[in-house]
Amino acid sequence: MIRDDRFLISRKAFAIDLSTVTGKQHPRGDRTAFSGRANALWFRRQAGVTRACIGSLMLFSHYLLQPLDLADPHAILAADLDGRYGGDCHGRWDGTGYWGAEIPATRDAHLAILRPMLANYPAMPAGYDGWWRF
Template sequence: MICEDRFLISRKPYAVALHSFRTDDCWSYIDAVWFRRTKTTPVACIGELRTIQRPVPANAEGFLQRYSDGRYGGDCRGRWDGTSYWGNVPLEQQERHLGILRPMLANYPAIPPGYDGWWTFQVGPR
Protein backbone atom coordinates (compact mmCIF):
# COMPACT_ATOMS: atom_id res chain seq x y z
CA MET A 1 0.00 0.00 0.00
CA ILE A 2 1.06 3.59 -0.48
CA CYS A 3 0.08 6.65 1.53
CA GLU A 4 -1.29 9.49 -0.57
CA ASP A 5 -1.29 13.19 0.19
CA ARG A 6 -4.87 13.74 -0.89
CA PHE A 7 -8.17 11.91 -0.77
CA LEU A 8 -9.54 10.45 -4.00
CA ILE A 9 -12.52 8.14 -3.41
CA SER A 10 -11.91 6.48 -6.79
CA ARG A 11 -8.67 4.98 -5.40
CA LYS A 12 -10.53 3.37 -2.49
CA PRO A 13 -8.29 4.73 0.27
CA TYR A 14 -8.16 3.64 3.91
CA ALA A 15 -7.20 5.47 7.08
CA VAL A 16 -5.60 3.10 9.59
CA ALA A 17 -5.06 3.12 13.34
CA LEU A 18 -1.33 2.39 13.45
CA HIS A 19 -1.46 1.52 17.16
CA SER A 20 -4.00 -1.27 16.48
CA PHE A 21 -1.62 -3.54 14.54
CA ARG A 22 -1.75 -7.11 15.84
CA THR A 23 -0.95 -10.67 14.74
CA ASP A 24 -1.98 -14.18 15.62
CA ASP A 25 -0.68 -17.53 14.39
CA CYS A 26 -1.16 -16.74 10.71
CA TRP A 27 -2.99 -13.42 10.21
CA SER A 28 -1.92 -9.80 10.65
CA TYR A 29 -4.58 -7.12 11.27
CA ILE A 30 -4.93 -3.35 11.50
CA ASP A 31 -8.08 -1.35 12.28
CA ALA A 32 -9.23 0.91 9.47
CA VAL A 33 -11.94 3.34 8.38
CA TRP A 34 -12.86 4.29 4.85
CA PHE A 35 -15.43 6.00 2.68
CA ARG A 36 -17.31 4.31 -0.12
CA ARG A 37 -19.91 5.76 -2.39
CA THR A 38 -23.42 4.46 -2.86
CA LYS A 39 -25.19 5.69 -5.99
CA THR A 40 -24.69 9.34 -5.08
CA THR A 41 -23.71 9.63 -1.44
CA PRO A 42 -20.63 8.66 0.53
CA VAL A 43 -20.93 6.25 3.45
CA ALA A 44 -18.44 5.84 6.30
CA CYS A 45 -17.18 2.32 7.05
CA ILE A 46 -15.21 0.83 9.93
CA GLY A 47 -13.47 -2.52 10.13
CA GLU A 48 -10.02 -3.94 9.57
CA LEU A 49 -7.47 -4.83 6.94
CA ARG A 50 -6.08 -8.34 7.33
CA THR A 51 -3.76 -10.63 5.45
CA ILE A 52 -1.33 -13.50 5.87
CA GLN A 53 2.29 -12.32 5.67
CA ARG A 54 5.41 -14.43 6.16
CA PRO A 55 7.56 -13.54 7.92
CA VAL A 56 5.14 -11.81 10.27
CA PRO A 57 5.65 -8.02 10.07
CA ALA A 58 7.25 -6.38 13.10
CA ASN A 59 5.01 -3.30 13.07
CA ALA A 60 2.18 -1.48 11.31
CA GLU A 61 4.49 0.21 8.81
CA GLY A 62 5.95 -3.15 7.77
CA PHE A 63 2.44 -4.56 7.42
CA LEU A 64 1.30 -1.68 5.18
CA GLN A 65 4.43 -1.74 3.01
CA ARG A 66 3.94 -5.43 2.26
CA TYR A 67 0.12 -5.43 2.03
CA SER A 68 -0.32 -5.53 -1.73
CA ASP A 69 -3.53 -7.46 -2.45
CA GLY A 70 -6.53 -5.14 -2.42
CA ARG A 71 -8.95 -7.42 -4.28
CA TYR A 72 -11.29 -7.88 -1.34
CA GLY A 73 -10.86 -4.56 0.44
CA GLY A 74 -11.39 -4.12 4.15
CA ASP A 75 -13.51 -6.38 6.34
CA CYS A 76 -16.38 -4.03 7.14
CA ARG A 77 -17.81 -4.35 10.67
CA GLY A 78 -20.04 -1.26 10.58
CA ARG A 79 -21.30 1.36 8.13
CA TRP A 80 -23.07 4.71 8.61
CA ASP A 81 -24.90 6.48 5.77
CA GLY A 82 -26.11 9.50 7.75
CA THR A 83 -29.47 7.99 8.71
CA SER A 84 -28.92 4.31 9.46
CA TYR A 85 -26.24 2.00 10.81
CA TRP A 86 -25.41 -1.41 9.35
CA GLY A 87 -23.42 -3.97 11.30
CA ASN A 88 -23.84 -7.27 13.08
CA VAL A 89 -22.04 -6.40 16.32
CA PRO A 90 -23.22 -5.95 19.93
CA LEU A 91 -24.96 -2.66 20.78
CA GLU A 92 -21.98 -1.43 22.83
CA GLN A 93 -19.69 -1.86 19.81
CA GLN A 94 -22.26 -0.17 17.53
CA GLU A 95 -22.16 2.86 19.83
CA ARG A 96 -18.34 2.94 19.66
CA HIS A 97 -18.50 2.66 15.87
CA LEU A 98 -21.03 5.49 15.62
CA GLY A 99 -18.80 7.65 17.83
CA ILE A 100 -16.24 7.47 15.02
CA LEU A 101 -18.47 7.16 11.93
CA ARG A 102 -20.91 10.03 12.60
CA PRO A 103 -18.23 12.76 12.84
CA MET A 104 -16.25 11.06 10.07
CA LEU A 105 -19.15 11.34 7.62
CA ALA A 106 -20.01 14.87 8.83
CA ASN A 107 -16.41 15.96 8.12
CA TYR A 108 -16.07 14.08 4.80
CA PRO A 109 -13.34 13.51 3.56
CA ALA A 110 -11.22 14.32 6.62
CA ILE A 111 -9.23 11.60 8.38
CA PRO A 112 -10.71 10.90 11.83
CA PRO A 113 -8.55 11.59 14.91
CA GLY A 114 -6.35 8.62 15.81
CA TYR A 115 -6.08 7.38 12.23
CA ASP A 116 -3.35 7.76 9.60
CA GLY A 117 -3.98 7.90 5.87
CA TRP A 118 -4.96 7.91 3.12
CA TRP A 119 -3.52 4.43 2.25
CA THR A 120 -4.37 2.89 -1.10
CA PHE A 121 -3.45 0.00 -3.35
CA GLN A 122 -3.85 2.05 -6.51
CA VAL A 123 -1.03 4.11 -7.92
CA GLY A 124 -2.17 7.05 -9.99
CA PRO A 125 -0.81 10.26 -11.48
CA ARG A 126 0.35 12.88 -9.02
Protein backbone atom coordinates in the same frame (compact mmCIF):
# COMPACT_ATOMS: atom_id res chain seq x y z
CA MET B 1 0.39 -0.75 0.16
CA ILE B 2 0.76 2.82 -1.05
CA ARG B 3 0.29 5.83 1.22
CA ASP B 4 -1.34 8.92 -0.32
CA ASP B 5 -1.30 12.36 1.26
CA ARG B 6 -4.71 13.31 -0.06
CA PHE B 7 -7.98 11.40 -0.18
CA LEU B 8 -9.66 10.39 -3.44
CA ILE B 9 -12.70 8.15 -3.06
CA SER B 10 -11.94 6.48 -6.39
CA ARG B 11 -8.72 5.03 -4.94
CA LYS B 12 -10.55 3.06 -2.22
CA ALA B 13 -8.17 4.22 0.49
CA PHE B 14 -8.14 3.23 4.17
CA ALA B 15 -7.28 5.12 7.36
CA ILE B 16 -5.51 2.63 9.65
CA ASP B 17 -5.15 2.45 13.42
CA LEU B 18 -1.41 1.80 13.57
CA SER B 19 -1.63 0.37 17.10
CA THR B 20 -3.68 -2.56 15.73
CA VAL B 21 -1.35 -3.63 12.91
CA THR B 22 -0.34 -7.20 13.75
CA GLY B 23 0.95 -10.18 11.86
CA LYS B 24 3.06 -13.30 11.60
CA GLN B 25 5.57 -14.36 8.99
CA HIS B 26 7.42 -17.52 8.05
CA PRO B 27 9.89 -18.64 5.40
CA ARG B 28 8.42 -19.87 2.14
CA GLY B 29 11.28 -21.23 0.06
CA ASP B 30 13.59 -18.30 -0.66
CA ARG B 31 10.79 -15.82 0.12
CA THR B 32 8.75 -14.83 3.19
CA ALA B 33 5.01 -15.26 3.71
CA PHE B 34 3.16 -12.74 5.89
CA SER B 35 -0.40 -12.63 7.24
CA GLY B 36 -1.89 -10.05 9.57
CA ARG B 37 -4.74 -7.65 10.33
CA ALA B 38 -5.39 -4.01 11.15
CA ASN B 39 -8.42 -1.97 12.23
CA ALA B 40 -9.40 0.61 9.65
CA LEU B 41 -11.91 3.26 8.60
CA TRP B 42 -12.89 4.11 5.05
CA PHE B 43 -15.37 5.97 2.88
CA ARG B 44 -17.31 4.39 0.05
CA ARG B 45 -20.00 5.73 -2.25
CA GLN B 46 -22.96 3.74 -3.55
CA ALA B 47 -25.86 5.12 -5.58
CA GLY B 48 -24.56 8.64 -4.95
CA VAL B 49 -24.55 8.22 -1.16
CA THR B 50 -21.26 8.53 0.74
CA ARG B 51 -20.85 6.09 3.63
CA ALA B 52 -18.38 5.95 6.49
CA CYS B 53 -17.25 2.41 7.31
CA ILE B 54 -15.46 0.79 10.24
CA GLY B 55 -13.88 -2.63 10.17
CA SER B 56 -10.67 -4.52 9.64
CA LEU B 57 -8.24 -5.27 6.84
CA MET B 58 -6.67 -8.61 6.14
CA LEU B 59 -3.01 -7.97 5.32
CA PHE B 60 -1.07 -10.69 3.52
CA SER B 61 1.56 -11.59 1.00
CA HIS B 62 2.77 -15.05 0.07
CA TYR B 63 6.02 -14.03 -1.60
CA LEU B 64 7.83 -11.13 0.07
CA LEU B 65 11.48 -10.75 -0.94
CA GLN B 66 12.57 -9.98 2.64
CA PRO B 67 11.16 -10.52 6.13
CA LEU B 68 9.26 -7.54 7.58
CA ASP B 69 10.05 -5.62 10.76
CA LEU B 70 6.96 -6.69 12.71
CA ALA B 71 7.57 -3.95 15.31
CA ASP B 72 7.15 -1.20 12.68
CA PRO B 73 3.56 -0.81 11.40
CA HIS B 74 4.69 1.55 8.61
CA ALA B 75 7.15 -1.10 7.36
CA ILE B 76 4.37 -3.68 7.32
CA LEU B 77 1.93 -1.42 5.50
CA ALA B 78 4.55 -0.28 2.98
CA ALA B 79 5.24 -3.89 1.95
CA ASP B 80 3.86 -5.36 -1.26
CA LEU B 81 0.65 -6.66 0.35
CA ASP B 82 -2.33 -8.22 -1.40
CA GLY B 83 -5.61 -6.31 -1.00
CA ARG B 84 -7.95 -8.33 -3.17
CA TYR B 85 -10.48 -8.74 -0.34
CA GLY B 86 -10.67 -5.09 0.70
CA GLY B 87 -12.03 -4.22 4.13
CA ASP B 88 -14.20 -6.44 6.31
CA CYS B 89 -16.93 -3.96 7.25
CA HIS B 90 -18.26 -4.23 10.82
CA GLY B 91 -20.41 -1.08 10.73
CA ARG B 92 -21.51 1.57 8.25
CA TRP B 93 -23.19 5.00 8.60
CA ASP B 94 -24.66 6.92 5.65
CA GLY B 95 -26.00 9.94 7.54
CA THR B 96 -29.48 8.52 8.08
CA GLY B 97 -29.09 4.81 8.77
CA TYR B 98 -26.67 2.45 10.46
CA TRP B 99 -25.83 -1.07 9.33
CA GLY B 100 -23.70 -3.33 11.48
CA ALA B 101 -23.55 -4.64 15.03
CA GLU B 102 -26.79 -5.37 16.86
CA ILE B 103 -25.19 -5.21 20.31
CA PRO B 104 -26.13 -1.71 21.57
CA ALA B 105 -22.72 -0.93 23.12
CA THR B 106 -20.87 -1.93 19.93
CA ARG B 107 -23.32 0.00 17.74
CA ASP B 108 -22.91 3.10 19.93
CA ALA B 109 -19.10 2.80 19.80
CA HIS B 110 -19.20 2.55 16.01
CA LEU B 111 -21.51 5.54 15.66
CA ALA B 112 -19.31 7.62 17.98
CA ILE B 113 -16.58 7.24 15.34
CA LEU B 114 -18.62 7.11 12.13
CA ARG B 115 -20.90 10.13 12.68
CA PRO B 116 -18.08 12.71 13.04
CA MET B 117 -16.11 10.91 10.33
CA LEU B 118 -18.91 11.35 7.79
CA ALA B 119 -19.65 14.92 8.99
CA ASN B 120 -16.00 15.85 8.33
CA TYR B 121 -15.69 14.01 4.99
CA PRO B 122 -13.07 13.69 3.52
CA ALA B 123 -10.86 14.63 6.48
CA MET B 124 -8.59 12.06 8.08
CA PRO B 125 -10.25 10.60 11.20
CA ALA B 126 -8.39 11.53 14.39
CA GLY B 127 -6.04 8.82 15.68
CA TYR B 128 -5.75 7.07 12.31
CA ASP B 129 -2.98 7.08 9.68
CA GLY B 130 -3.65 7.27 5.99
CA TRP B 131 -4.62 7.26 3.34
CA TRP B 132 -3.42 3.72 2.51
CA ARG B 133 -4.44 1.80 -0.61
CA PHE B 134 -3.52 -1.49 -2.22
